[in-house]
Amino acid sequence: MKKHILLLGIFLSLTVFLSVQAGNTVIDSLKQEIRQAEREPSSKEKLIELYQFLGAEYETLDHDSSYHYIQKGLSLYPRPAFEEEGYLQLLNSLANYLFMEGKLEQAKETFKTVAAHAPKLKERRYDLEGVVESSIAVCYRKLGMFDSAVYHYNRALDFCKKTEKYEDIASTYYNIGVLYHLNKRYEEALEQGKLAADYARKAKDTLMELYANTLIGGCYCNMGKYAEASQILKRNVQKALEIEYPLLAMSSLSPLLSTYQLWNKKDSVRIFLKKGEELIHQIPENSPTALEFYGTQASLYNWIGEFQKSLDILTNKSLIQTQLPYDKYHILMARNYEGLGNYQKAFHCMQEACIYKDSIFDGKIKNELSELNEKLRNSDKELKIALLERNQAQEKETRLRHTVYYLTVIGLLLIAISILLHKRKVQKKETELIAARQYIEGLENERKRLAKDLHDGVCNDLLGAILQIQQHISSEEQKTTTIQTLEEIRNGVRAISHELMPPNFQFTDLNEMLADYFAKMQEVSGVNISYAPHAHTDWTTIPEHIGYEIYRIMQETIGNILKHAQAKQIHIQLKKEDTQLVIHLHYDGDWNPHADSSKGIGLRTINDRLKTIGGNYKIEKDDTGVNIHIHTFLH
Structure with missing residues (x-):
């Protein structure tokens, strides 16, 4: 539990510090361009773009100035122009301003408005849609709505992959990893952090790679792998200093110090604590990263027994309470007073922490009892509904079973009838064929018999008659006529006989x-x-x-x-x-x-x-x- 407290503040700031602080020269240059564009009546689109750029530059420096230029850009539109990219970019900047002001609900709804109209642009901008979806996810994370945050992070990841911009993909994986880390799902956070680092290297985005390594180091620390955590975080601090980026070096230094504290390495804590005290003056005093270091610094001085230094940090830096929970802040104060021998103040601070914890606990108990009572009522209703649904399902299953049974029986009967009718039809055809064959065979047999009788009987008898006539008829002319007639009869009978005989x-x-x-x-x-x-x-x-x-x-x-x-x-x-x-x-x-x-x-x-x-x-x-x-x- 202790290590969770030490690292909780680390990742609250990392998700919003992903850009380099703009120099005054950039802002002055943009202002000069705006003054020139304002003198040209036909430069509306250029003015909108400049207002949007200048508002973005002021986002981390001066919220009021950022809001001023965003509003100037929006005033150029007499009515909402959701079909224009410039208008949507200004709305996105306005949502970022609302987010930085802590107006999370308004920021979320404004981001959603941009997300709803961005796909309708003439030339679709997947990079804009990815950024907006990621911003919606951050809002949901801040509001404690984990599932919705994961959903929008995944949508952002899909859009980033379509643009094939590795730096956007890396940023999205990093934000998802931070979300998992805050929910104590360290293995999943580690996986997302490694993906973010890989894509950052592909994009040659050194800053994003360092942020991803900070997340990886924090995951290793919470998983008890202190050697791996300290190695990657030390390398991160060194690389951030090499590229002259103290803000990122400090972001890696705080989790490194917490790692050494959990690892019980007091000498290493003193070395890197001194390094942090040298670098703290190079970043904005009240930035989340600075306040995070002050909280870590106070906790470490208390741990190594330098109670007065810890107490001075807690009392002199009032904004440190934004990085430490109320009860944890007062418990740390009580331990410092106790170490200094001021038991009365120590008791007072501990009493404040206990009252706060008791009020939270009492509220939680009441909420839990109310939720339990509501769950019991819902459970009773759900049980009745479940029983009703089960009965209906059983009745439906029974009806379905009967229907299938009857359909099966009817189907089998139809098949049996079809088979029977087919068999009868086949038998009828076979009977007709057999009858036809028998009829033909009868005709052929009769033809054979007639042919044999004609050939063996009539033809031979006629031949005998011809021979007798040749021997007995005296008149040569009569004989010739008679023989000719009989010969014609014989040839006719012979032809009939040949016709009746089967062909060979x-x-x-x-x-x-x-x-x-x-x-x-x-x-x-x-x-x-x-x-x-x-x-x-x-x-x-x-x-x-x-x-x-x-x-x-x-x-x-x-x-x-x-x-x-x-x-x-x-x-x-x-x-x-x-x-x-x-x-x-x-x-x-x-x-x-x-x-x-x-x-x-x-x-x-x-x-x-x-x-x-x-x-x-x-x-x-x-x-x-x-x-x-x-x-x-x-x-």
Whole structure:
């Protein structure tokens, strides 16, 4: 607890001293430029920029002067101009002034106004948005709102990464680290401090690197790693003096002294305490860094037994109370009086500290009791709500479970019905196919029987009759006529027999058999039959069973045309297209092919044969005659 008290004041000032104090020459130069610009009527934008710069220069030197020039810049706008960058920059400077005056709520709201309008600028300024978000985070940190501060620091970090300005990224990581340190989350603060130092080195920002190292040293000290803390803080003090920056050297000196005190190194404390007393006159007397050192100095003199020196510092530097809590200040005063033997004053100071602590404790107890009572009431309500929500959730889960169950059952039933209907459809098709095959097989068997009977019976009998007539008929002319008639009957019966016999594909292919068949039918019927097979086609690749059925289909089709259509011309094309066999047939007759379907086996036979090989046909009639298209797959 003691070391927390010693280091608490260190980081209250580090977050706001990140810029170098402007010299009088810079301010004088800006004032001269302003006087010149005020004489030029067309220099509004330049004036706004100069007022903003001069206000920023006065921020750490003279708050009233800073506010004066900010207001002069804002007065150039007859109405709020949130769409202009210059106006937003002036508002940002005004928010900084309010922050330095301790008006944290007003500062926070002004920063938020800038943050809300900055993304709407014509040329978006991520660097401005990053600075403003970081300032909002500092306000929240000062107000004790840790979560909100972290949120805005992270937003600032995102904007800084977009600008790729390493110095801004380093500054943001440093501020986040200070926030973690104040909340005693030292490991996280150390991680942020190291990141800040890394980015500061990339940006070649020596000042920011030194501030980051101060944070790292403070974290090591609070984690009990005194050797690491003293090493990095000593190096920091030396480097700050090398670049002639005493303010930063003093900022690192205070935590270094506290580290040696906690490490019980009195000799080292005396050495660096003397160094601090030499440097203190080089920085503003009432600056937060100076007051921080005075508080550390008073505590150290008390620790090494030089009570009068400690007491003189506490009584002569009244503003030191802004860096030390009221009770801690009076406890340190009491210990000095006790060391000097003035027990009455020591008692009085200790009594002041106890009264203050008791009042705070009493207030805390009352607040805690009120909070506890409110939490109990809220807990009861929350319990009832939780029970209600749990019951509703259980009912909802039950309904959902039933819904899923019923949907599953319905789905399974639908699947079962679909499978059953599909099976029936397949069975029906298989039955039709079997019936068609049986019908075709019956026709073929009947054809074979008729062909055999005609060939073996009628043809032989006619041959016998011809031989007998040749032997017994006396009239040569009568004999010749009779023999000629019988020969014609015999040839006709022979042709029917050959037509009925199944085609043999062993020594020929479909193309040759169809060509032979069409030639014979043209000779017998006298009808012109033109057959045009597609050239360059290997017809031997057509499966035998498909060729057989196509041959029979063409027999049936040509037979029907010759019997019913009174055609004079028949044109047939045979093509093989990839995996299909295609036949186009055209004739000039006037027969309607559908007229015979109810009386014979013509179209039915064709349809059944195509079914067995997975084919189909289409019949069309136009002014030139009838077209028949037959398609079948080869596999």
